[in-house]
Amino acid sequence: MSTPTPGHRDRRRVHHEATRREILDAAWANARENGLAGLSxxxxxxxxxxxxxxxxxxxxxxxxxxxxxxxxxxxxxxSRQRAAAHPDPQVAFTRIAHAFVHYCTEDPVRYLLLFQRTVPGFTPGPDGMRSAVEVLDLVRDILARLGIGDPEALDVLTAVLGGIAAQQTANEPGGRRWTGLTDRAVTMFLREFAPDR
Amino acid sequence: MSTPTPGHRDRRRVHHEATRREILDAAWANARENGLAGLSxxxxxxxxxxxxxxxxxxxxxxxxxxxxxxxxxxxxxxSRQRAAAHPDPQVAFTRIAHAFVHYCTEDPVRYLLLFQRTVPGFTPGPDGMRSAVEVLDLVRDILARLGIGDPEALDVLTAVLGGIAAQQTANEPGGRRWTGLTDRAVTMFLREFAPDR
DNA sequence: GTCTATAATCTGATAGAC
DNA sequence: GTCTATCAGATTATAGAC
Known part of the structure; x- marks a missing residue:
C-alpha cells in the first residue's frame, strides 16, 4: 500500500530534520561570507x-x-544564559554579562540578525520572540536578586552590554578592545544602580 | 575654440555639484525606504x-x-559636535552626549552606515575616515578637560552612547525609551571615571 | 523530495551615438 | 552629460514530471 508504516514515517522525519539542519548550518556560513542581507x-x-x-x-x-x-x-x-546561573547573584550577574557579550561578538552576523534591524523585509515570528522575552526575563530576575527593581536599570544594562558588543563587532571584529571592558562596565553599572554600597 | 571660458567652467561645475547633491539626497531617501543594502x-x-x-x-x-x-x-x-561646544566642560560633555545620541537615532539608516558594518563590500575611504577620527579627537579633548585621561574611558563612553542609540534604533525607532536615559548614563559614566567627587 | 524548466524581475556596469 | 542598447549575470519563486 502507499501508506507508509510508522517506521517509514520516522525515518523520513529524521532525514528531513537532518537536511534542514544541514541547510541552516550552510545558511549561517553563507551569511558570514556574504553578509546577512547578501545571503543567496x-x-x-x-x-x-x-x-x-x-x-x-x-x-x-x-x-x-x-x-x-x-x-x-x-x-x-x-541556554547560554541559563548555563551562566550561580547561587551568588553578584557572581551570576557578572557571568551573565560576560556570556552575553561573548555570545554577541563571537559571530557578528548573528549579532546583526538578533539585535539590529538590518534585513529589510524581515520581522521575527512568535518562536524567536518567545525566546527573546525569556532572555530578558532572566536578566530582570538577576537584577531583582541584586535588589535592583528600577526598570530603567534593565534598559541601561542592555544598552551598555549591547554597546560593547556593537563597538567590538564593528570596529575590531575578533579583538578584545571593548569586550575587555565588560568587568569595568559591570562595576560602573552596579555603582549607579545597586542599593547601599 | 573648444576651450570653454572660465565662466563656462564655473557654470558647469555648479550644475554638476547641484545634480550630485540631488542624487545624494535621493540616495538617502531610497536607503531609508528599502534598507541600506537594498539601495538600488x-x-x-x-x-x-x-x-x-x-x-x-x-x-x-x-x-x-x-x-x-x-x-x-x-x-x-x-559639525553638530562642534556646535555643542561650551566653555564649561561639564556642560559641553552633556551637550555632546545628547547631540551624538540624537544624531544617531534621528536616522537609523545613517546610524547603520556609520557605526555598523552592514553593507557587504563597503569600506569607507580616506575622506570619511578623517572626519571619523576628528569626531573621536573632539570627544577625547572634552574628556581631558574633565580630567579624564584614561583611554579606556573613551571606549566605554562610545559603547554606552552607541548602545543607547542602537537599542533605540532597533527596538523602538522614533521613541524615547533609551534616549531618555542619556543623562543617567552620563552621570553613571562620570561617577566611574571622573576624578575626585 | 528532488529534479528540469521557466517565469518575471532585478542587479551593477560598459560602449558608443549624439 | 545624457541617452539607447546591451551585457552578463543575479534574484526569489512556481509548475509539473518522476
Missing amino acids: LRALARTVGMEPQSLYTYFHSKNALYDALFAEAYAELL | LRALARTVGMEPQSLYTYFHSKNALYDALFAEAYAELL
Missing part, C-alpha cells in the same frame, strides 16, 4: 548539493529561513 | 529623473556612492 538561496543550495528550488521543501520562503535562524540563535543565547 | 541604482535614477547609466557620470561605482554618503554623514556629525 542559489549559493546556499549549491553548498548543500541541491538545486535552489528544492530548498522550498524545507523553508517556504527566504523570510522563513531568516526566521528559523533568528529563533535558533535566540534559543541558543537563552 | 535603478530606483535611485528613476527618482532623480535619469537613466540608471547616467549616474556613473557622478559616481563611478556603487561603492563610491556609499563612500560619499559616509563622508557627508560623518562631516555633519562633526
Whole structure:
C-alpha cells in the first residue's frame, strides 16, 4: 500500500530534520561570507548539493529561513544564559554579562540578525520572540536578586552590554578592545544602580 | 575654440555639484525606504529623473556612492559636535552626549552606515575616515578637560552612547525609551571615571 | 523530495551615438 | 552629460514530471 508504516514515517522525519539542519548550518556560513542581507538561496543550495528550488521543501520562503535562524540563535543565547546561573547573584550577574557579550561578538552576523534591524523585509515570528522575552526575563530576575527593581536599570544594562558588543563587532571584529571592558562596565553599572554600597 | 571660458567652467561645475547633491539626497531617501543594502541604482535614477547609466557620470561605482554618503554623514556629525561646544566642560560633555545620541537615532539608516558594518563590500575611504577620527579627537579633548585621561574611558563612553542609540534604533525607532536615559548614563559614566567627587 | 524548466524581475556596469 | 542598447549575470519563486 502507499501508506507508509510508522517506521517509514520516522525515518523520513529524521532525514528531513537532518537536511534542514544541514541547510541552516550552510545558511549561517553563507551569511558570514556574504553578509546577512547578501545571503543567496542559489549559493546556499549549491553548498548543500541541491538545486535552489528544492530548498522550498524545507523553508517556504527566504523570510522563513531568516526566521528559523533568528529563533535558533535566540534559543541558543537563552541556554547560554541559563548555563551562566550561580547561587551568588553578584557572581551570576557578572557571568551573565560576560556570556552575553561573548555570545554577541563571537559571530557578528548573528549579532546583526538578533539585535539590529538590518534585513529589510524581515520581522521575527512568535518562536524567536518567545525566546527573546525569556532572555530578558532572566536578566530582570538577576537584577531583582541584586535588589535592583528600577526598570530603567534593565534598559541601561542592555544598552551598555549591547554597546560593547556593537563597538567590538564593528570596529575590531575578533579583538578584545571593548569586550575587555565588560568587568569595568559591570562595576560602573552596579555603582549607579545597586542599593547601599 | 573648444576651450570653454572660465565662466563656462564655473557654470558647469555648479550644475554638476547641484545634480550630485540631488542624487545624494535621493540616495538617502531610497536607503531609508528599502534598507541600506537594498539601495538600488535603478530606483535611485528613476527618482532623480535619469537613466540608471547616467549616474556613473557622478559616481563611478556603487561603492563610491556609499563612500560619499559616509563622508557627508560623518562631516555633519562633526559639525553638530562642534556646535555643542561650551566653555564649561561639564556642560559641553552633556551637550555632546545628547547631540551624538540624537544624531544617531534621528536616522537609523545613517546610524547603520556609520557605526555598523552592514553593507557587504563597503569600506569607507580616506575622506570619511578623517572626519571619523576628528569626531573621536573632539570627544577625547572634552574628556581631558574633565580630567579624564584614561583611554579606556573613551571606549566605554562610545559603547554606552552607541548602545543607547542602537537599542533605540532597533527596538523602538522614533521613541524615547533609551534616549531618555542619556543623562543617567552620563552621570553613571562620570561617577566611574571622573576624578575626585 | 528532488529534479528540469521557466517565469518575471532585478542587479551593477560598459560602449558608443549624439 | 545624457541617452539607447546591451551585457552578463543575479534574484526569489512556481509548475509539473518522476
